[in-house]
Amino acid sequence: MTPVEFIMQKRNGPQHDRESFLEFFNGYITGDIPDYQMAAWLMAAFLNGLSTEEKVWLTEAVIHSGEQFDLSHIPAPKVDKHSTGGIGDKPSIVLLPLLASMGVCVPMMSGRGLGHTGGTLDKLESIPGMTVQLPKEKYIEILEKHNGVFMAQTPSIAPLDKKLYALRDVTGTVESIALITASIIGKKMTEDLDGLVLDVKYGNGAFMKTIEAARELAESLVDTASQMGVSTVALITDMNEPLGEYVGNSVEVLESIAMLKGERVESRFEHVVLSLAQEMCHAAYPEDDETDWHVKLVDQLKSGKAYEYFERIIEAQGVSAETVRALPNCLSLASECVNVTASADGYISEIDTYRIGRLMVTLKAGRMKVTDTIDPSVGLRMLVHAGAQVKEGEPVAELLVNEQIDPHEFNECFTISEKKPVFHDLIRERIA
């Protein structure tokens, strides 16, 4: 089959066969298939979709395009979590040491912030000395010793995904459920996992704006990963307001440390972390139907065991013992506080979470371009939830900044209504 015949097959609808599918994608990796032919195929795939089998083949092509982890010598069950991203989205920082303390191996590969969302790696780097970019052998060594490591994706992992994403970005083919599925699952499957838990966000601060779109993505992700033999569950969670009390880098680490130490934290954040953690426990210990994972997890937090693992892991990743002892006070925090205020009396009916994310980027809490630098010290503290009753001029959030700024654009992110609005549950659905 020629490349043109392959493109026409997707254009006309019928399913590809495995052999010609892999041939086309291998040709793209070697450069025999030029960008313009892949661009035509991507648009045809965007509009006509991919079958479950085709998603599995594309995922396989992504995995096999680069290096993979082989963790077969580690006896612990290997489970990871992936979030589709949002504002204040920090569960990974808690989940990794928490699950590690439960005997689960978590080879977690995270990303950096781009666009309106922050990135776990950027947040962690607000801890002085923290190094997320390590040689593969070092990652494996830390995993062997401490059950968890915060990893960055190296250029040798899933290079096909990088090449495809760069092309999708310039050809209007990013928001395809099928292509997103292969990208996410392909990268995660290089970690040699037994189980995967997905946090699929929906709402105005998420990539998927509607519950329907989030459900479609969650089903596609679970379906594809399960077909590849990895036990996978997705929770669809609300992103119509930031998750937790804080948005930023230092402040999100601060909040995560508080939770890891068993301190009282914002309830939505705690709920999402514990729900995801329970799913990870179920994936790690599928035979165990006696343990009350919620009780056990809370105990790991209250007893300080989870925080102990956090300390060990970040020390193994370059943070000095002195810094570890000085946490969280050694985190850099901006000195000025600016109030974000309600524009009227009433109820907060909507929080423009996407816009909050974009505004935080302008304060350097995130980046628009890969080459932008981040100021870890700036942050936003949410004082209310969507639905809260407020008075005009009352603070609804606080900005932590290095110089006084006009907060009116932040004020505009909070819509006030006269009637008390009704909201959905934080965790909308579970897809398995």
Added chain:
Amino acid sequence: MTPVEFIMQKRNGPQHDRESFLEFFNGYITGDIPDYQMAAWLMAAFLNGLSTEEKVWLTEAVIHSGEQFDLSHIPAPKVDKHSTGGIGDKPSIVLLPLLASMGVCVPMMSGRGLGHTGGTLDKLESIPGMTVQLPKEKYIEILEKHNGVFMAQTPSIAPLDKKLYALRDVTGTVESIALITASIIGKKMTEDLDGLVLDVKYGNGAFMKTIEAARELAESLVDTASQMGVSTVALITDMNEPLGEYVGNSVEVLESIAMLKGERVESRFEHVVLSLAQEMCHAAYPEDDETDWHVKLVDQLKSGKAYEYFERIIEAQGVSAETVRALPNCLSLASECVNVTASADGYISEIDTYRIGRLMVTLKAGRMKVTDTIDPSVGLRMLVHAGAQVKEGEPVAELLVNEQIDPHEFNECFTISEKKPVFHDLIRERIA
């Protein structure tokens, strides 16, 4: 609007606006829009279609990408004909001098053979000395003097169409009604026409296999050209068997000359030529509802006037007076004759016209690659029509070749049935 936003607009369905449409295509001409972005747009346009307005804009972009003819100083009405191509498709050779003899200016730009179809320019070049590639000024000079000229498309005419076609060819986006429309009408509109008559072929030897597809293309072509202010009519004609008695190059010129001299020719060929010619007369003289164009056209042929114009025009295009006098005997014809025979007793229920075209290419009557050379002397003479009753072993066609060949593949192109098949009219529909 960024190029990516433009691509996403077509991907999502809503109509483009004129300004951003022309910006995108101008960007492609200058090289600012790379092939991979155009490839993604082409596939989106293939699958989601173009509106009438978008087809007009694309046609305008094609026209304005290069040089155009300005024939406003020629008082005669300017009318051309375009065929979507088939086997034995030679009406242009007759129509141009015939209409010229009626006082109609025919600035006819034709193509070369590629794939299974022949090309008018290749056929004409079987006349010794005939030159179809001339400077624009020379074309205009011949038009001024003789009302007609056989032109080749120069690189400066519609370069956007060439660039787009080359990309469509390698991205599986050729067979799009919308894109074909802009390509055909765009090229024709550079000729500064008052009227255009389209011969849209359907059937197994045509680009459009079904009457439905042909009708869709015809409607799109008529619609777009009419929107641009050019009076346009399409005839949908049958291409389930070769048109006329002969397929090849010298042989098709031979057949055309016979018709131009008023001699008796194969009836289907004559019918198509006269029907197209009448439409061209209507387009040229829309006010004249008295003349019986059929009678007048036949008279131009019988009286030798049409052939006189043919002689003048080809002489102006490089053919010597001596060669003109020696026509048609000076045409090079292959010396061997091989019979194509019926494989059984019965009726010819189907003629695989596409395959006949492909087989003629293997005999060098056409070309697979642009760089292939043509042997003008080979040809096929049809002895029967679809529906004819035949006996096993009876000749159904004759091959004119330079060496004896095994005709069994040609034999296979004629399917024989026991029952007498029923066929549609040669001219199926008229779309205006």
